[in-house]
Amino acid sequence: MPIEINWQLLMPELIIALTLIIVLVFDLFDSISKTVLGWMTIVGAGIALWVSIQMHYAGTVGTQFNEMFKVDNFSLFFNIIFLVSTILVVLISMSYLDRGDRKQGPYYLLILLATLGMMLMAAGNELIIVFLGLELMSLSLYVLAGYFRESPASSEAGMKYLLLGAFASAFFLYGIALIYGGAGTTSVPAIAEAITADDKSPLLLAGMFLLVVGFGFKVAIVPFHQWAPDVYEGAPTTIAAFISAGPKAAGFAAFLRIFMEALPNLQVEWSGVLILLAMLTMTVGNVIAIAQTNIKRMLAYSSIAHAGYVLIGLAAANNDGISSAMLYLLIYCVMNIGAFGAVILAKTEDGESLMISDYAGLGTRKPLLAVFMMVMLLSLAGFPPTAGFVGKFYIFKAAVGAGHIWLVIIGAINTAISAFYYLRVVVTMYMREPEEELEISPYASTLVVGLILAVIGVLLIGVLPSLMLTPAQNSVF
Amino acid sequence: MLLSTVIFLPLLGVIAIALLRGLGATAVKGIALGIGLLTFIISLGLYTGFNADTATFQLVEQKNWIPGGVSYHIGVDGISLWLVLLTTFLTPVCILAAWNSVEKGLSGFMMSLLALETGMLGVFCALDLFLFFVFWESMLIPMYFLIGIWGGERRIYATVKFVLYTMAGSALMLVGILALYFQNDNSFDLTTLSGPFEHSDLLFLAFFIAFAIKVPLFPFHTWLPDAHVEAPTVGSVILAGVLLKMGTYGIIRFCLPLFPDAAEKFTPLIVTLAVIGIIYGALVAMVQPDLKKLVAYSSVSHLGFVVLGLFSKSSAGIQGSMLQMVNHGLSTGALFLLVGMIYERRHSRMIVDFGGLSKRMPIFATIFMIVTLSSIGLPGLNGFVGEYMILAGSFVGQAFSKVYVVFATAGVILAAVYMLWMFQRVMFGTLDKTNEGLPDLNAREIVVMLPILLFIVWIGVYPKPFLSKMEKSVGVVVTKVQQTEPAMGQLEQQKSRDPKLALQETLRTQHEKREKEAEQ
Numbered sequence: 001m002p003i004e005i006n007w008q009l010l011m012p013e014l015i016i017a018l019t020l021i022i023v024l025v026f027d028l029f030d031s032i033s034k035t036v037l038g039w040m041t042i043v044g045a046g047i048a049l050w051v052s053i054q055m056h057y058a059g060t061v062g063t064q065f066n067e068m069f070k071v072d073n074f075s076l077f078f079n080i081i082f083l084v085s086t087i088l089v090v091l092i093s094m095s096y097l098d099r100g101d102r103k104q105g106p107y108y109l110l111i112l113l114a115t116l117g118m119m120l121m122a123a124g125n126e127l128i129i130v131f132l133g134l135e136l137m138s139l140s141l142y143v144l145a146g147y148f149r150e151s152p153a154s155s156e157a158g159m160k161y162l163l164l165g166a167f168a169s170a171f172f173l174y175g176i177a178l179i180y181g182g183a184g185t186t187s188v189p190a191i192a193e194a195i196t197a198d199d200k201s202p203l204l205l206a207g208m209f210l211l212v213v214g215f216g217f218k219v220a221i222v223p224f225h226q227w228a229p230d231v232y233e234g235a236p237t238t239i240a241a242f243i244s245a246g247p248k249a250a251g252f253a254a255f256l257r258i259f260m261e262a263l264p265n266l267q268v269e270w271s272g273v274l275i276l277l278a279m280l281t282m283t284v285g286n287v288i289a290i291a292q293t294n295i296k297r298m299l300a301y302s303s304i305a306h307a308g309y310v311l312i313g314l315a316a317a318n319n320d321g322i323s324s325a326m327l328y329l330l331i332y333c334v335m336n337i338g339a340f341g342a343v344i345l346a347k348t349e350d351g352e353s354l355m356i357s358d359y360a361g362l363g364t365r366k367p368l369l370a371v372f373m374m375v376m377l378l379s380l381a382g383f384p385p386t387a388g389f390v391g392k393f394y395i396f397k398a399a400v401g402a403g404h405i406w407l408v409i410i411g412a413i414n415t416a417i418s419a420f421y422y423l424r425v426v427v428t429m430y431m432r433e434p435e436e437e438l439e440i441s442p443y444a445s446t447l448v449v450g451l452i453l454a455v456i457g458v459l460l461i462g463v464l465p466s467l468m469l470t471p472a473q474n475s476v477f
Numbered sequence: 478m479l480l481s482t483v484i485f486l487p488l489l490g491v492i493a494i495a496l497l498r499g500l501g502a503t504a505v506k507g508i509a510l511g512i513g514l515l516t517f518i519i520s521l522g523l524y525t526g527f528n529a530d531t532a533t534f535q536l537v538e539q540k541n542w543i544p545g546g547v548s549y550h551i552g553v554d555g556i557s558l559w560l561v562l563l564t565t566f567l568t569p570v571c572i573l574a575a576w577n578s579v580e581k582g583l584s585g586f587m588m589s590l591l592a593l594e595t596g597m598l599g600v601f602c603a604l605d606l607f608l609f610f611v612f613w614e615s616m617l618i619p620m621y622f623l624i625g626i627w628g629g630e631r632r633i634y635a636t637v638k639f640v641l642y643t644m645a646g647s648a649l650m651l652v653g654i655l656a657l658y659f660q661n662d663n664s665f666d667l668t669t670l671s672g673p674f675e676h677s678d679l680l681f682l683a684f685f686i687a688f689a690i691k692v693p694l695f696p697f698h699t700w701l702p703d704a705h706v707e708a709p710t711v712g713s714v715i716l717a718g719v720l721l722k723m724g725t726y727g728i729i730r731f732c733l734p735l736f737p738d739a740a741e742k743f744t745p746l747i748v749t750l751a752v753i754g755i756i757y758g759a760l761v762a763m764v765q766p767d768l769k770k771l772v773a774y775s776s777v778s779h780l781g782f783v784v785l786g787l788f789s790k791s792s793a794g795i796q797g798s799m800l801q802m803v804n805h806g807l808s809t810g811a812l813f814l815l816v817g818m819i820y821e822r823r824h825s826r827m828i829v830d831f832g833g834l835s836k837r838m839p840i841f842a843t844i845f846m847i848v849t850l851s852s853i854g855l856p857g858l859n860g861f862v863g864e865y866m867i868l869a870g871s872f873v874g875q876a877f878s879k880v881y882v883v884f885a886t887a888g889v890i891l892a893a894v895y896m897l898w899m900f901q902r903v904m905f906g907t908l909d910k911t912n913e914g915l916p917d918l919n920a921r922e923i924v925v926m927l928p929i930l931l932f933i934v935w936i937g938v939y940p941k942p943f944l945s946k947m948e949k950s951v952g953v954v955v956t957k958v959q960q961t962e963p964a965m966g967q968l969e970q971q972k973s974r975d976p977k978l979a980l981q982e983t984l985r986t987q988h989e990k991r992e993k994e995a996e997q
Contacts, residue, residue: 364582383618384611393607393651400655408655412648419644423621423637431625431633466543 009062009071011055012048012079013119019044020112027105034104038094038446041108042087045115049083052076056471063125067187070125077326077475078122078253085246085333086115088450092341093238095444107147111242114140118250122257127176127186130254134172134218137247138165145235145243157234164217164227172214178207179262191262200266208266211258212273219251221311222281225304232300237352240296241340244303245333252310252329256322259314261477267317274315275407281308282414290421295343295356298421299336302380305418306332312404312411313395319476320398327472328391331461335379335388338454342373345447356425361434369443370429372451379458381422382415387461394469480536480551483520483565484598487512487591494591498584506576509587513569516594520565524946527558532949534604534668542608546664550605555950556729556799557601559943560722563806564601566928567718568594571711574814574925578710578821579627586627589619590711597719601726606654606665610647613723617643620712620720628707635700635707642700646687653683657735672735681739684731685747691724694747694784695754698777705773710817713769717776717813718806725783725802729795733787734957744788748877751788752884754781759891763898768816768826771899772809775852778888779805785885786867788877790958794870795951796944801863803943804936808851808860811929815845818922822915828899833908838917842904844926849900851933853893859936864889 007014022044023037056076063070090111097104113136120133142165146158180186182204183194195204216224232240259270285305292298310332313325346353346362346369353359363370379388392415396408461468490512494505527535534552542549553561571590579586596616603609617640625636658665660674674680690697701721705713733740758778765771783805786798818841819834820826835842847858854860868889871882918926936943 378618384615389611389614396651397655397658400652401659405652405656408652409649412651413645416641416644416648420637420641423640427625427633427637430622431636470544 006062006064009060009064010069012052012076012083013116013123015044015048015051016112016116016119019048020109020116023105023108023112027109034097035094037105037108038090041090041112044112045083045086045090049080049087052079052083056080056475059474067189068126068129069120069123070188071123072477073471073475074257074326074477075119075123075253077330077472078249079119081249081326081330081333082115082118082122082246084330085242085249085337086111088334088337088341088454089238089242089245091450091453092241092337092344092447094446096236096238096344096447107144110140110144110147113137114144114242115246118246118253121250122253124254124257125188127179127188127191127258127262130258131169131173131176133250134254135169137250138169138218141165141239141243141247144239145231147236147239151234153234154236155234157231160227160234161231168214168217168224171210171217175207175210175214178203178210180207182207188257188262192264195263195265200269204263204266205269208263208270209273212270212277215251215255216277219248219255219307219310220304221277221307222284222304225281225285228304229297229300232303233294233296237296237340237344240300241337244299244336244340248303248307249329249333252307252314252325256314256325257477260317260322271315271317274311275404278308278311278315278407279410281305281311282411283308283417286414286417286421289418292421293356294354295359295425296340296354298356298425299339299343302418302421303332303336305414306336306380308414309392309395309411312399312407315407316398316402316404318398318402319473320394320401322476323469323472324391324394324398326475327465327469328395330468330472331379331387331391331458334454334457334461335376335386338372338451338458339376339380341447341451341454342369342376345369345372345443345451356428357435359425359428360432361429363430365434372455373429374426375455375458377422377425379462381419383419385459385462387458387465390462390465390469394465478538479519479522479526480553480602481538483516483523483561484551484595484602486516486519487568487594487598490591491588491595494584494588502583505584505587506572509591510569510572512591513565513572513594517565517569520562523553523558523561527553527555527946529555529946529949532953537604539604542605546658546666547607548605548666549608550666550668551599551602551608552604553602555947556954557726558946559799559803560601560719560726561598563722563803564594564597564719566932567714567806567810570810570814570925570928571714573921574714574817575709575711576921578817582626585622589622590715593619593623593715597715597723600723604667606657606667608665609667610651610654613650614644614647616720616723620716623712623715624704624708627709628712630707631703632707635703638700639704642690642697646690646697649683650687653680653687656680656683667730670735673738674736677736678739678742681732681736681743684727684736685743688724688727688732689750691727692721692780692784693724693777695750695757695777695781698754698758701777702770702773705776705813706767706769710813710820713773713813713817714810717772718810721776721780722802722806725780725787725798728784728787729799729954733790734954737958737960740788740790740958744790744877748785748788748881751781751784752881752888754778755785755885755888756891759888759895763891763895766827766829768819768828768899768903769813771828771895772812772816775812775892775895776805776809778892779809779852782864782867782885782888785871785881789867789871789874790876790955791870791874792948792951792955793866794874795954796947797863797866797868797870799947799951800859800936800940800943801867804851804859804863804933807929807932807936808848811844811848811926811933812852814925814929815841815848818918819915823912828902830909831903831912832906833904834912834915835904836908837912837915840918840923844918844930845904846900847930847933849896851937853896854889857934857937859933859940862937862940 061072117133117137124130142162145161146155148154182201183191220228285301289301310325313321379386382388382392399408537552539550599612755778758774762771762774783798786794851858851860854864
């Protein structure tokens with residue numbers, strides 16, 4: 001039977017795949033400057049972003065390939081998150097990579113591959129597709145984490161990520177197998193039909209918990225978070241930014257799709273688990289972040305804590321919860337990439353400024369950079385009028401609406417805890433004198449553009465949240 | 478538009494300074510002072526345009542902001558009017574006072590000060606809980622910089638402590654706001670909020686703790702001395718003058734009218750804490766060797782009076798508290814300014830380093846005397862009117878035992894002890910050699926102090942214009958807070974629904990009857 005393909009539905013994915021091929025081909029020509037490849041990636045992702053936004057506006061819905069692939073506002077909104085992250089990451093990567101003989105071609109290629117994997121995960125209407133997307137994304141990320149071959153830390157990060165990630169994938173696959181055993185299908189809508197409220201086979205429950213473990217790993221939820229700080233610290237800073245943003249959103253996209261669409265009848269079972277995990281994740285992430293002296297590790301623990309906030313939205317398990325989690329992921333991606341971008345921008349002649357103490361006196365030495373950094377950190381801490389506040393506010397609101405007052409109280413207290421370590425960097429930048437005068441490298445223009453975009457995004461969403469809130473609310477499946 | 482202009486004009490000044498900072502220090506100061514004065518002049522329009530015959534919010538502006546119950550809704554009533562005016566009044570005074578004292582990062586300093594003004598004005602004018610919270614939190618950042626960058630030696634410790642204390646409180650308030658939202662037809666609008674609310678005890682506490690930290694009520698006060706001592710002079714003035722009032726304002730705007738039952742329930746506890754604060758603050762102030770710390774602890778004591786008056790739930794008590802908020806802003810603000818002036822000259826705030834200053838600095842000593850007396854509550858100056866009304870209102874109000882009032886009155890005497898003793902040690906006695914060269918106040922400093930003195934005397938002699946504007950709005954709060962039981966019509970309905978309430982009612986009438994019989 002010939003399969004009818006609705007090309008229009010697949011436009012964003014096709015554009016990324018096409019860009020991928022173009023980058024691959026142009027990488028063969030040594031005469032072409034490698035930054036051109038970066039620009040190609042940006043243009044390709046930009047077009048895909050534009051198409052996704054248009055399709056989102058139009059409210060395109062449809063399935064492809066025997067309902068294995070589902071395009072709806074939900075997947076399109078996540079496409080927007082992924083593509084925005086990709087564009088920002090490439091912008092902050094171009095000058096970072098432009099040192100000596102580092103091969104840049106495969107870097108952009110892998111980023112595009114990972115992006116394609118994420119898009120598959122968000123659109124997967126079938127557990128196998130989700131798994132394929134997950135693997136496509138993860139394999140690219142393993143390579144990217146170890147991209148600086150000459151750096152032992154980077155290689156170690158790649159290795160660690162690969163080993164632990166493979167375990168997580170195995171858990172995930174095992175979970176799929178058990179669910180197939182229980183429900184007799186791997187299609188998302190069919191699973192939902194197969195599970196009735198009074199028939200909960202232990203196979204299904206075991207499969208569900210294994211999925212939680214698998215996803216928990218990918219999005220770094222406590223107690224499956226151990227890999228994150230090491231990988232973030234060792235990986236190239238741009239890749240740390242990338243791993244902390246898009247893939248986390250992709251993990252949550254599949255998490256949301258599977259749990260809300262395929263397993264709604266098991267909600268009683270999973271929502272309690274998610275509440276517990278959310279509390280643990282926020283608290284452990286924030287408390288350990290306080291003790292960090294390395295800014296990349298601090299941001300790693302902070303990103304763990306942020307996964308906990310998103311989990312609050314999932315645990316609320318209503319439309320408000322889903323839309324606020326999506327909004328939060330978008331905001332989080334922008335501000336986190338912005339924060340990592342500021343870290344890259346702060347590099348000195350001796351190398352990157354990775355210790356928090358390196359930032360002393362930055363407020364007077366590099367006022368513009370300090371302002372970028374401050375906006376991102378205040379947003380991460382959730383101060384109004386930044387986007388971070390809006391994101392947290394709507395997450396908390398959804399959870400209160402669902403009756404999880406205690407969860408919100410713990411979340412709110414965590415916000416206060418997190419303010420301590422974010423503000424410590426601001427204190428260091430503005431209120432401490434540097435021990436030695438470090439010469440900061442001149443600004444790279446692409447990096448500054450990326451940061452300015454992030455700052456504008458964070459402030460704009462902070463003042464006019466409806467710009468993104470309404471689309472997020474329209475994206476609940 | 479008037480109110481929005483007042484709120485956001487300082488923010489415009491921030492942007493102007495950011496763009497024009499290259500023009501040099503004088504230009505930056507000029508812009509800041511110009512914007513500060515302009516804001517004050519425009520804000521006088523609030524006073525003249527304010528109708529004292531109604532308790533409703535005036536100069537209201539409402540625009541949809543975020544779909545789903547968030548609107549940009551602002552307005553003033555008799556309660557917020559004076560705090561708005563106090564803010565717009567103190568800011569230009571502060572800018573002028575800081576004219577020569579900022580050595581590094583002048584433009585940043587002025588930008589923080591103006592941004593802070595917008596935040597504070599927003600808190601007092603917001604009629605939407607979301608908007609209120611946005612202003613409440615965003616105001617922290619400029620204050621954080623003011624203390625952290627331009628403060629004293631332990632400034633970082635002090636500023637982080639200040640921010641964390643406030644954030645811990647506001648975290649709970651955020652939960653409270655969200656819980657109210659779902660009981661208010663999914664709207665954050667303050668004006669449509671009407672009780673009784675579910676879990677009103679918890680909601681009351683969620684709000685009250687946030688405000689109590691800000692006030693600060695004993696035992697939440699420990700951040701205050703640190704913040705005050707480390708903050709630059711102007712930071713202390715704003716902190717004492719306006720920021721602390723955000724706490725008491727919150728109590729009168731949210732805690733009392735929204736949760737009268739809970740307020741009734743917690744009154745004994747809160748009033749006890751307030752009285753402990755009054756006496757404890759005064760006693761600790763007495764033994765401070767540092768002038769600034771002394772004034773800081775006197776704030777704890779003074780704010781205790783304000784909380785006492787608010788929970789007297791009587792018209793006189795609440796009006797007195799309102800007036801005392803303004804008074805405290807003026808006289809404690811002035812005290813911090815004076816301490817700052819002497820610190821700039823001598824680089825010391827230790828009382829032992831001074832003595833006999835009145836000989837060298839007669840103008841300084843005179844102004845200091847007037848402000849000291851105002852702070853003590855000498856009849857004829859502003860402090861007396863506020864304190865008298867608070868104590869009288871508490872005494873007749875019968876919201877709590879008169880014993881509290883007796884103890885609180887002791888606080889007035891203690892205030893006289895620590896303030897006058899301090900004055901004596903600083904101004905009289907033998908003049909130390911090192912202090913012989915201290916110059917008296919210059920023209921700028923006199924200009925800074927004069928307007929404050931004017932109001933100190935004005936409120937003391939003729940407080941009626943101030944009281945009459947707030948009378949109606951306070952009256953509404955009083956009626957709301959005295960409705961600890963629902964009004965008659967509602968009561969009948971509730972009784973039929975709630976047998977427990979009906980039983981309580983019967984018991985109460987029986988009790989009253991017995992009391993009457995006993996009297997006969």
